[in-house]
Amino acid sequence: MNAIPKWLWIALGLAVLIVAPIGQGNYFTLILCSWLMFTIAAMGLNLTLGYAGQISLAQASFMAVGAYITALLTLNGIHWIVAMPAAVVACFFIGLLVGFPALRVKGHFLAFVTLAFNTLVVLVLRNEDWLTGGSYGKFNMPRPDFWIFNTARKSDVLGIALSSNQKIYYLCLITFVVFAALMYGLIRSPWGRAFKGLRENPIRAESLGLDTRRITLLAFAIGSAGGGLAGSLMSPVVQFIEPNSFALVHSLRILLMVVVGGAGYFFGPMLGAAVVILLPEFLRFTQGYYLILYSVAVIILMVYSPSGLMGIGDRILSKLRPQRVVRGDMKEGAQL
Amino acid sequence: MSQTVLSVSHISKSFGGIHAVRDVSFEVQKGEVLGLIGPNGSGKSTLFNCVLGQLQPNAGAVTVKGQSVSGMRACDLNKLGVGRTFQQLSVFPEMTVLDNIILAGQEHHGTMLSRLFGAPDAGLTGEADRMIEFFRLGHLRDEMAGSLSYGQQKLLDAAMAFMAGPDLVLLDEPAGGVNLTMLANLKERLQTYNREHGTTFVVIEHNMEFVMSLCTRIIVLAEGAVIAEGTPEEIRSNSQVIDAYLGG
Numbered sequence: 001m002n003a004i005p006k007w008l009w010i011a012l013g014l015a016v017l018i019v020a021p022i023g024q025g026n027y028f029t030l031i032l033c034s035w036l037m038f039t040i041a042a043m044g045l046n047l048t049l050g051y052a053g054q055i056s057l058a059q060a061s062f063m064a065v066g067a068y069i070t071a072l073l074t075l076n077g078i079h080w081i082v083a084m085p086a087a088v089v090a091c092f093f094i095g096l097l098v099g100f101p102a103l104r105v106k107g108h109f110l111a112f113v114t115l116a117f118n119t120l121v122v123l124v125l126r127n128e129d130w131l132t133g134g135s136y137g138k139f140n141m142p143r144p145d146f147w148i149f150n151t152a153r154k155s156d157v158l159g160i161a162l163s164s165n166q167k168i169y170y171l172c173l174i175t176f177v178v179f180a181a182l183m184y185g186l187i188r189s190p191w192g193r194a195f196k197g198l199r200e201n202p203i204r205a206e207s208l209g210l211d212t213r214r215i216t217l218l219a220f221a222i223g224s225a226g227g228g229l230a231g232s233l234m235s236p237v238v239q240f241i242e243p244n245s246f247a248l249v250h251s252l253r254i255l256l257m258v259v260v261g262g263a264g265y266f267f268g269p270m271l272g273a274a275v276v277i278l279l280p281e282f283l284r285f286t287q288g289y290y291l292i293l294y295s296v297a298v299i300i301l302m303v304y305s306p307s308g309l310m311g312i313g314d315r316i317l318s319k320l321r322p323q324r325v326v327r328g329d330m331k332e333g334a335q336l
Numbered sequence: 337m338s339q340t341v342l343s344v345s346h347i348s349k350s351f352g353g354i355h356a357v358r359d360v361s362f363e364v365q366k367g368e369v370l371g372l373i374g375p376n377g378s379g380k381s382t383l384f385n386c387v388l389g390q391l392q393p394n395a396g397a398v399t400v401k402g403q404s405v406s407g408m409r410a411c412d413l414n415k416l417g418v419g420r421t422f423q424q425l426s427v428f429p430e431m432t433v434l435d436n437i438i439l440a441g442q443e444h445h446g447t448m449l450s451r452l453f454g455a456p457d458a459g460l461t462g463e464a465d466r467m468i469e470f471f472r473l474g475h476l477r478d479e480m481a482g483s484l485s486y487g488q489q490k491l492l493d494a495a496m497a498f499m500a501g502p503d504l505v506l507l508d509e510p511a512g513g514v515n516l517t518m519l520a521n522l523k524e525r526l527q528t529y530n531r532e533h534g535t536t537f538v539v540i541e542h543n544m545e546f547v548m549s550l551c552t553r554i555i556v557l558a559e560g561a562v563i564a565e566g567t568p569e570e571i572r573s574n575s576q577v578i579d580a581y582l583g584g
Contacts, residue, residue: 190442190451190458193431197439200428207422209414209443209500 017173021166029165033237035277036172037230040179042257042269044226049255050263051187052219053199054102058114059254061121062091062224064246066231068125071138071241080144080236087232088225095224099217118248125243137242141235143168151236168237175233179226186222187266195219199264227254260301262310271309339366340402341504341536342387347396349382349560356382357393358560366503367534369526371541371551371568375580379560380540384508387538388420389413400504415444419502421493423509429482433473436481436492437464440499464499471495471525487518494522498529504536511543519543523550548572556580 021029045059066087073083101113125132132138143152143164151167162170186192194215197205206212235241253276261272279297283290305311342364349357357379364370374380385391387398389408398405400416408416428436442451442458451458468477471491476484481492490510497505510526511519523546529535541547547554548568556564556571558580564571571577 186452188456190438190454190456193435193439193442194451196431196435197428200430201426203410204422204426204428204496205439206410207414207420208440208496209411210439211409211411211443214448 014177021169022160024166026163026165029163029169030237031278031281033165033169033172033233035273036169036176037233037237038254038257038277039270039273040176040233041227041230041254042261042273043180043183044223044230045254046223046258046261046263046265046269047183047186047195047226048219048223049258050265050268051192051195051199052216052223054099054216054219055107055111056098056114056220056223057111057248057251057255058098058118058121059223059227060246060248060250061118062095062227063231063234063250064121064125064241064243065091065094066228067234067241067246068132068138068231069228070232070235071141072131074141074144074235075138080142080232081146083235084229084232088228091228091231092221092225095227096217096221098224099220102216102220103213115248115251118246118251122243122247125246132243135242137240137245138235139240141239141241143236143239144171172233172237175229179229183226184266191215191218196264256298260298260308262308265308265310265314268308268310275309340364341366341368341400342538343397343399343402344383344387345397345399347383347386347393347398349379349386349391349393355560357386359396360557360560360562361396362555362562362565364504364536364538366536367530368553369530369537369539369551371539371547371554372557373541373544373547373554373571374557377559378557380557381508382560383557384506384540388418388506411443414500414502417503419497419500419505421490421497421505421507421510423512425486425489425493427481427484427489427492427496429480431481432478433468433476433481433484433492434461434464434478436496437467437499440496444500467495467499470529472521487514487522490514491518491522491525494526498535501533502535504538507537507539507541509541510539511541511546519546526550 020032041059041063044062045056048054048056069087069090070080070083073086074080098114098117102110105113126135128134145152149157149167151171152164154161154163156162157167194205194210197210198212198215198219202212257272257276258269259272260275261268261270280290280294283293286293301309307314340363344363345361347357347360348355360383372380372383382391386393387405388410389398389405390410392407400413400418403416405413405416428439431439438457438460441460441463445451445458445460446454465477468474471494473488473491473495476488481489484492494507494510510522514522526537527550530537539547539551551568554566554568554571555562556574556577563580564574564577566574
């Protein structure tokens with residue numbers, strides 16, 4: 001397995017993603033867009049939950065903030081390339097504020113705090129219709145025009161005829177690749193080590209000079225910014241947003257993506273989002289049974305591999321490598 | 337000329353009606369290895385937590401290098417030059433030994449921004465490797481910390497406490513649960529580090545042989561008060577200590 005370098009796998013995956021929408025219809029292309037958007041949101045949550053160990057049930061609300069800010073700005077003639085960073089920065093600071101309760105409450109109490117925040121955001125979106133359009137939401141958000149690459153119109157690019165949906169897919173893909181590269185750099189940096197330290201042993205981490213308050217807030221802020229980025233893509237892709245698109249159930253879906261893929265694994269959210277978004281589509285041939293089959297598959301996965309699909313991969317790889325005895329009792333003893 | 341690293345002055349701490357620590361005072365000089373012993377419930381841990389700024393004493397003051405540590409956060413205390421080990425195992429189990437050691441030192445190098453944009457190892461791999469070799473964990477460098485034996489994790493815990501080059505290290509029962517071979521290794525490494533770097537240690541420990549052979553001075557607590565202070569030889573022959581702690 002190690003004979004093929006990691007970068008080659010990544011290049012291969014990227015090549016598949018580049019050719020994936022070519023020759024495909026709108027439905028398949030938009031499903032792929034949805035996968036990319038939710039992967040970005042799940043990667044953000046993976047930082048907060050998987051790496052830093054802080055539970056959040058509010059990721060859909062950050063997608064909402066990102067989507068609505070982008071919608072409001074682009075509907076008022078501001079280009080997406082300006083609206084998107086504005087949405088991301090806003091989510092970063094709102095995430096920072098949402099992180100403050102995490103300094104006082106942990107575990108399921110923190111989950112309830114973030115759950116309440118998600119509900120609050122949905123209520124504000126529904127009730128402040130002078131700004132958000134209320135239950136009718138916002139629609140007809142323009143797709144961005146990058147001069148030589150206008151995502152709003154069908155045209156030929158490098159001799160290939162691309163529809164508007166296919167072009168917006170490539171915008172999603174570029175955003176995803178840039179975001180994934182930034183996240184990879186972050187996780188490999190000393191900040192990434194600090195996030196893991198916070199997750200594994202916050203008391204010890206603090207005693208080693210790590211400002212756990214600051215790193216907790218940053219974990220929330222950066223993770224929320226990921227949600228905001230996904231939302232800012234949703235606005236031009238779907239071109240219609242309304243409060244229910246960001247209800248609590250969607251935060252739970254993003255959480256499911258992280259957990260199914262493997263929390264704390266870099267590629268976990270990509271796999272998790274693929275299972276949550278793409279698998280139901282592939283199971284549609286089973287007609288009325290697809291939701292039952294999908295639910296059973298998720299339950300079996302969680303029972304037999306709580307570390308998700310990446311955990312299964314890890315187990316298979318560890319079987320192929322020389323054996324290393326892990327002292328489970330020591331692991332437990334290390335928890336303060 | 338001696339230099340006071342830690343000064344504990346007239347510390348008292350009560351929990352309701354229980355006087356856990358009563359008017360305890362002592363000073364620790366640079367390079368000294370002070371042992372803090374006493375029977376269970378004698379106030380060692382309470383005093384330790386007062387020194388670490390985690391408990392606010394009812395009276396008295398604790399200063400490290402002349403600076404009050406009362407109410408100070410653990411991360412700020414570490415930046416002041418205070419390292420510590422924990423009674424229970426306290427490593428990062430799902431990180432390699434190398435990453436554990438680098439994490440122990442990285443917050444002392446550069447700024448938040450330089451740590452974000454700089455090298456993934458914060459330029460600490462060489463220094464971390466030397467620390468790993470010093471504590472004889474070189475063969476375990478790339479192993480997950482959670483896969484090490486209890487004694488190896490204790491060694492790693494100690495190595496982490498020293499990575500930032502502290503002036504004062506508080507060792508909370510470093511010998512607890514460690515087998516004799518590993519214990520001799522740990523003691524020898526601590527003595528060598530103390531000799532080479534002049535780092536000051538304060539050790540809480542129940543293992544008498546370990547304390548007597550490691551420490552240059554010992555303070556004995558009983559019912560929250562200091563009942564004896566002196567060299568290991570003086571403590572061994574102190575009748576009050578024998579009555580209160582060693583049990584004759």
